[in-house]
Amino acid sequence: MPRFAANLSMMFNEVPFLDRFAAARAAGFEAVEFLFPYEFAAKDIAARLMDNGLQQVLFNAPPGDWANGERGTASLPGRQQEFRDGILKALDYAGELGCPRIHVMAGMVPPGVSQGTLTCLYAINLAWATEKAIAQGVKCVIEPINQRDMPGYALTGVANGIAAIEAVGPDRLGLQFDLYHTQITEGDLVPRMKAALPYIAHMQVADTPGRNEPGTGEVNWDFVFREIDAAGYRGWIGCEYRPKGETNAGLGWFQPWRAK
Template sequence: MSMLKFAANLSLLFTERPLIDRFAAARAAGFDAVEIQFPYTLSPEQIKQELDAHELNLVLINIPAGDWEAGERGLACLPGRETEFAAGLDQAIEWACSLKVGKLNCLAGVMPQDATAEQVARTLAGNLKLAAERCRQAGIELMIEAINTRDIPGFYLHHSEQVLKLISQLELPAAALQYDVYHMQIMEGNLISTLQQNADKIGHIQIADVPGRHEPGTGEINFTNLFKALESQGYPGYISLEYIPQGQTEAGLGWLATWMTQDERNELECSS
């Protein structure tokens, strides 16, 4: 029986429904954990009610990332936006404490055109130090994610090694790499060796296949080998399904049955 644990990303899965209704859908599909990229369109009270009603854990949320509609993908590397970043960090920590969320993800953002490389590096370092210390004080783990530059041109952190070096050089407490299999397959490949070599530095894993960012089995990644490797190294955290379903979410969950417990499998079969 697989010991891997899977979480549903409610920002990308079950989008046939309003966000408030996706908690029930995730539970019906056999999940006991969820994550939300940006939950801030709901209130903490609404989310807590859904988590309690459906016996779900919320394992990760993102720190607010600026004006998403305008193309912003994080504030941490943007000179002049430090006050806004700090306010978003405060909000995220408040929500995480209220909802018992153990991990906060920080998106560095897109390299601004009107700043020097030195300014950007200095800004990111200062913001990450602040975030890591505040998270440590709150008993939360700070995740830092690398994102591919094909989908988001100019994203500042785009390789695993960049994030790992920052965590080491800045001596960030309570910080780890958020390893997104989809982004890293595009940027660097060598998924299994990276996961194995950095097992103690990776705090959260997200998955989607390449190309298309759809469910496992739709692209080039050998998820059977990937999951076996994670099992063999005893990966203790959640693997989050952060993909865009090709059709209805439940119809694309068949691949997951092999890796679920029998109780979870029964729920998944009932929901399909």
């Protein structure tokens, strides 16, 4: 049966961040993910996880200057030391939170930088990050992102994600298969999921076109979730969507899958 993790950066925004853990557990979730934990002490987040019997399954490594549009530093020239410092910080949090996955964002393509330079630097940085991560029992993941929501992002398309994973090694690096981004960029969700399954370490979901909860857009989610289950995927599916209204009011889609 598919296992869903609440994304606390997007869901349960009716309450402050640290209170969202209890809200997610009350709604029937057994696991959570979020974008970034760094505004809070790791021990405070760990306490909320323990208090609510939740598992932390994913968060992002530091993205650079998020407020000013940066979306990762893994492929950016001249930022290698910042990238490495960020990975070490993320691994400190992962150790405290018992989190097995860290998403490493590629970054926005800088003006005047060749694709060859970006590709080489991306591979070098990912190789370094995964070496540090596996020593701690953590697997890094990368996520192809659609160019409509994030124009200029350096990694788009499932095939490009798989190529990067092959370069570094599938035992070290996994694919974060986001069905929302894939539907926008390529469509054909179920066949693409099945073809990518050997590389997938985490999934995320939101409906298209509005990035709201399943059932608010164009995708037949009952079919997709059944096919994910039938394909043998046993990892977590992060609910990285923006609720159309109040979070609990939009959880009707989740009821057949919620923890009993």
